Amino acid sequence: xxxxxxDVKALCTAAKSAAPVLALQTVGKRNRALRxxxxxxxxxxxxxxxxxxxxxxxxxxxxxxxxxxxxxxxxRERIVDMANAMVELIALDDPLGVTKTFTRPSGxxxxxxxxxxxxxxxxxxxxxxxxxxxxxxxxxxGNAMILRGxxxxxxxxxxxxxxxxxGLEAEGLSPDLIGLVGSTDRESANALMQMRGLVDVLIPRGxxxxxxxxxxxxxxxxxxxxxxxxxxxxxxxADPDKALRVCVNAKCQRPSVCxxxxxxxxxxxxxxxxxxxxxxxxxxxGLELRGDQATCALLPEALPVTEEDYAxxxxxxxxxxxxxxxxxxxxxxxxxxxxxxSEAILTENSDTAMRFCGMVDAAAVYHNxxxxxxxxxxxxxxxxxGISTQKLHARGPMGLSALTTVKYMVSGxxxxxx
Amino acid sequence: xxxxxxDVKALCTAAKSAAPVLALQTVGKRNRALRxxxxxxxxxxxxxxxxxxxxxxxxxxxxxxxxxxxxxxxxRERIVDMANAMVELIALDDPLGVTKTFTRPSGxxxxxxxxxxxxxxxxxxxxxxxxxxxxxxxxxxGNAMILRGxxxxxxxxxxxxxxxxxGLEAEGLSPDLIGLVGSTDRESANALMQMRGLVDVLIPRGxxxxxxxxxxxxxxxxxxxxxxxxxxxxxxxADPDKALRVCVNAKCQRPSVCxxxxxxxxxxxxxxxxxxxxxxxxxxxGLELRGDQATCALLPEALPVTEEDYAxxxxxxxxxxxxxxxxxxxxxxxxxxxxxxSEAILTENSDTAMRFCGMVDAAAVYHNxxxxxxxxxxxxxxxxxGISTQKLHARGPMGLSALTTVKYMVSGxxxxxx
Numbered sequence: 001x002x003x004x005x006x007d008v009k010a011l012c013t014a015a016k017s018a019a020p021v022l023a024l025q026t027v028g029k030r031n032r033a034l035r036x037x038x039x040x041x042x043x044x045x046x047x048x049x050x051x052x053x054x055x056x057x058x059x060x061x062x063x064x065x066x067x068x069x070x071x072x073x074x075x076r077e078r079i080v081d082m083a084n085a086m087v088e089l090i091a092l093d094d095p096l097g098v099t100k101t102f103t104r105p106s107g108x109x110x111x112x113x114x115x116x117x118x119x120x121x122x123x124x125x126x127x128x129x130x131x132x133x134x135x136x137x138x139x140x141x142g143n144a145m146i147l148r149g150x151x152x153x154x155x156x157x158x159x160x161x162x163x164x165x166x167g168l169e170a171e172g173l174s175p176d177l178i179g180l181v182g183s184t185d186r187e188s189a190n191a192l193m194q195m196r197g198l199v200d201v202l203i204p205r206g207x208x209x210x211x212x213x214x215x216x217x218x219x220x221x222x223x224x225x226x227x228x229x230x231x232x233x234x235x236x237x238a239d240p241d242k243a244l245r246v247c248v249n250a251k252c253q254r255p256s257v258c259x260x261x262x263x264x265x266x267x268x269x270x271x272x273x274x275x276x277x278x279x280x281x282x283x284x285x286g287l288e289l290r291g292d293q294a295t296c297a298l299l300p301e302a303l304p305v306t307e308e309d310y311a312x313x314x315x316x317x318x319x320x321x322x323x324x325x326x327x328x329x330x331x332x333x334x335x336x337x338x339x340x341x342s343e344a345i346l347t348e349n350s351d352t353a354m355r356f357c358g359m360v361d362a363a364a365v366y367h368n369x370x371x372x373x374x375x376x377x378x379x380x381x382x383x384x385x386g387i388s389t390q391k392l393h394a395r396g397p398m399g400l401s402a403l404t405t406v407k408y409m410v411s412g413x414x415x416x417x418x
Numbered sequence: 419x420x421x422x423x424x425d426v427k428a429l430c431t432a433a434k435s436a437a438p439v440l441a442l443q444t445v446g447k448r449n450r451a452l453r454x455x456x457x458x459x460x461x462x463x464x465x466x467x468x469x470x471x472x473x474x475x476x477x478x479x480x481x482x483x484x485x486x487x488x489x490x491x492x493x494r495e496r497i498v499d500m501a502n503a504m505v506e507l508i509a510l511d512d513p514l515g516v517t518k519t520f521t522r523p524s525g526x527x528x529x530x531x532x533x534x535x536x537x538x539x540x541x542x543x544x545x546x547x548x549x550x551x552x553x554x555x556x557x558x559x560g561n562a563m564i565l566r567g568x569x570x571x572x573x574x575x576x577x578x579x580x581x582x583x584x585g586l587e588a589e590g591l592s593p594d595l596i597g598l599v600g601s602t603d604r605e606s607a608n609a610l611m612q613m614r615g616l617v618d619v620l621i622p623r624g625x626x627x628x629x630x631x632x633x634x635x636x637x638x639x640x641x642x643x644x645x646x647x648x649x650x651x652x653x654x655x656a657d658p659d660k661a662l663r664v665c666v667n668a669k670c671q672r673p674s675v676c677x678x679x680x681x682x683x684x685x686x687x688x689x690x691x692x693x694x695x696x697x698x699x700x701x702x703x704g705l706e707l708r709g710d711q712a713t714c715a716l717l718p719e720a721l722p723v724t725e726e727d728y729a730x731x732x733x734x735x736x737x738x739x740x741x742x743x744x745x746x747x748x749x750x751x752x753x754x755x756x757x758x759x760s761e762a763i764l765t766e767n768s769d770t771a772m773r774f775c776g777m778v779d780a781a782a783v784y785h786n787x788x789x790x791x792x793x794x795x796x797x798x799x800x801x802x803x804g805i806s807t808q809k810l811h812a813r814g815p816m817g818l819s820a821l822t823t824v825k826y827m828v829s830g831x832x833x834x835x836x
Contacts, residue, residue: 020777102798108787110797117809118779200809216637221810242832249834357827359438361536369526369830378835379528379826380520391535391618391823392639393811405809408797409775412787414660416667417796 004183008191011179012198015119015144018174023116023142027094029171033139037167038086041132044163045079051159052128059152067256071127072152082129082160086136092382095141095400098409106417111409116142118200120403121192122385123148123214125206128156135164135178137383141403144177146199148192151184193218201403205386208313223394223402225386228258228341229313230371233330233356234274235347236267242368243270243346244277249370250344252285256315258387259342259374263310263320265330268294271323275299291321310337327352331359338362340389342371363389363396422601426609429597430616433537433562436592441534441560445512447589451557452508455585456501459550462581463497469577470546477570489545490570500547500578504554510800513559513818516827524835529827534560536618538821539610540803541566541632543624546574553582553596555801559821562595564617566610569602611636619821623804626731641812641820643804646676646759647731648789651748651774652692653765654685660786661688661764662695667788668762670703674733676805677760677792681728681738683748686712689741693717709739716741728755745770749777756780758807760789781807781814 022030041048052074059069100112120143124130131147138145149157157180165175181188189210192202196219203223204214214222232250234243250261266274275298279289289295290309291302302321309320310333324330327345334343344366345356357365364374374396376384381399388394394402440448459466470492477487518530538561542548549565556563567575575598583593599606607628610620614637621641622632632640650668652661668679684692693716697707707713708727709720720739727738728751742748745763752761762784763774775783782792792814794802799817806812812820 020779024773024776104791104796104798106791106796108791108796219634221808223810239832245832245834253835353829355442358442361438362825364826364828367827367829369828369833370835372835373522373524373526373828373833374826378522378524378526380522390639392641395824396826406813407780408782408792408814409785410782410787410791411771411785414657414663415787415791416663417671417788417790 004185004187005191005194007183008181008188009195009198011181012119012121012146012192012195014176015146015179016198018176019116019118019144022139022144022173022177025142025173027096030139030142031090033168033171033173034086034090034136036171037136037139037164038083040163040167040170041079041083041086041160044159045076048079048156048159048163049074049076051155054155055153064152068126068152072156074128074156078129082132085133089136089140089383092140092400095404107415108410108412113407113409114401114404115407117403117405119144119146119198121146121148121195121199121202121220123189123192123202123204123206123210124150126150126152128153128160130205131157131160131180132164133383134385135161137385137400138403139168139177140383141400143403144179146179146181146192148181148189149184154184189213190217193220196220203386223386223388223398224390225388226258227313227339227389228260229263229311229337229339230259230261230342230344231263231265231330231334231338232261232344232346232371233265233324233327233334234267234270235327235345235349235352236269237349237352238267238270238274238346239348240270240274240277243274244281246344246346246368246370247278248281250372251319252282252287252317253370253372255317257372258313259371260315261319261344261371262313263322263337265322265324265333268323268325271295271298275321285317288318289321290318292323294323295321313339327356331356334360334362340391341387342366342374344369344371363387422603422605423609423612425601426599426606427613427616429599430537430539430564430610430613432594433564433597434616436594437534437536437562440557440562440591440595443560443591445514448557448560449508451586451589451591452504452554454589455554455557455582456504458581458585458588459497459501459504459578462577463494466497466574466577466581467492467494469573472573473571482570486544486570490574492546492574496547500550503551507554507558507801510558510818513822525833526828526830531825531827532819532822533825535821535823537562537564537616539564539566539613539617539620539638541607541610541620541622541624541628542568544568544570546571546578548623549575549578549598550582551801552803553579555803555818556821557586557595558801559818561821562597564597564599564610566599566606567602572602607631608635611638614638621804641804641806641816642808643806644676645731645757645807646678647681647729647755647757648677648679648760648762649681649683649748649752649756650679650762650764650789651683651742651745651752652685652688653745653763653767653770654687655767655770656685656688656764657766658688658692658695661692662699664762664764664786664788665696666699668790669737670700670705670735671788671790673735675790676731677789678733679737679762679789680731681740681755683740683742683751686741686743689713689716693739703735706736707739708736710741712741713739731757745774749774752778752780758809759805760784760792762787762789781805
């Protein structure tokens, strides 16, 4: 464990000393680095596929579930996609630079400037494409990146990071700007959380346990991501067709992700018609419904809901259902059980929609649209490092600007304060 | 202690349920509330002065130092100033509202909107004017505010908060939007730190001990403020007159505040002329210098510096001095010992200045100007709730926008994700 701590510290120290030099580079230079990194990634295609084969056979002998095997598996096409995603970052606006200049009566000129955070660390699970994505977003925004991936993908990650570091070196930049934590033990994640003064922000992307552990134990600043106990509320003035389409999409299109809905709230006046229609429409996925008493009375197929169900993010074909007396009860329920991620109302009454969207406390609120749109790509950010469910610094899908902070550059001609 | 915890929780719960209604008010309504609150503050002038008299006589019998008595003392003029500061907020731009609207190919319209954080809590010391300032900034930005002041000012704070709450009620708003923690025990500060889900951000304004305790123990999000171990670096290409003027100002104009300089770094080539001139110029304040060996050799009056001195924020007429070989050594020293607050370089070489300002990690960097300018008023923010020394969310002087977060308001016509 001490060795792991020292290894992580050495990686972070190297990143910390490499970061200020990257921060001084022009966007042209950072973009050239991205292009060269993408080239080196393509050139290392065979090495990466070979490493990925090792991961896959280790995973197979460890009985890793099929869905995780699919995420882990790389192909030539997937590597091309990874390289293309890096090249696409080149076209995005530079998140760094002067945003405002003002001269004050005291004679000073203040330039409000966006600068990189410094060293960004990310803890993530078994998807090797995140490795390249995260590293590229860091370089574009002038940051060093420490990656701590899951054990299933360690060989693939090593090969990918080696290629990216060669790209940095070829552009005359320090390879230490991208560091991969060699250990995938829990100790290495814990060590990252202690790197105060070396890690400027830690972004956990993974299960609830990981995120809670980071929030509670980290001595470095953390951005919480991903927990999504999302709701759809069907108002008494909802258009039934739109409501059905949106609710089915929010729940069933891809239930494993954080912006999928977990609870359906239905106005009492709509329940008798809407719930049977919703039940029928979700038969092709076999959606399990867990409802309150009124729901179970209307839908004999529904199981009784528990208090704990309301607070659960299933990420599965299970949904809780509650019949409410109006928008106020829906708002109260959401603000009590929601995780401040994405919440939707279905109604043709714009006053009701405004009240809901104003009073519900969440990163994204939807009027007559699916919660599934909370995503950097869908919002047009061009790149996404995660979805923040906290309020400070960044909220919702985080693009390049989430990896920057402000610095005031002040100049004078010997100006002193009176 | 349990009672204190329950009292704080009740106050925060009341604020949390009052906050969403304020968030829906127009800026016109929030401004009217500020005007009425200022009026009620003036109307309560006699009550406040009477309460302040109690605080002053308690403080006198507890042997509170004279400088703190001065901060504590209110006069009719100071109350007028407090009321005027509230009215001045009316003229400031609304920090809330839609900042960007974009329609996406999927058919959704996304409105990026600034919304209040919700419940802001502040822990501060004996200055009663902070009470009115902080409450007014909260109302302008649509937030509820929980105030936990020092024990010396408790009677004054009670009278001030009572007046402000009457103002809110007169405007038909909930008085619970401004809550004063009745206990000034350490337990009440600790209780505030535990209010996860009720307090959206906690801002400690006080000594290092308080800030460290918040950062280490708080379960709620914290913004670190105020620690300022600031440096001035006199380069070999500095203009000696400007350098002398700025260094004296940075150290001696008001040494008790966080943006005052604590360490003077001097280029070896400048030391023999600059240091004696600086010493002579600071005689009127009796500034004590603590220098490295080379400094002590040049200035027999300097005491030997310790490693601990370099890391100390004196807030007093004491300054450490170090002779360095160039800008790189100055940058290394600052990034090692600085608190990321305000750092200055004196030089006529703009390349050196750019290097220093780019590489030094601080909220504000100064070229030929005094560190003393790091201040909401001096930067023209119009209102200041503190000076952040962290990188996430807000950095440097925090104005109204630091008390807001983003909310994505999305609408569609039954839009679903493909």
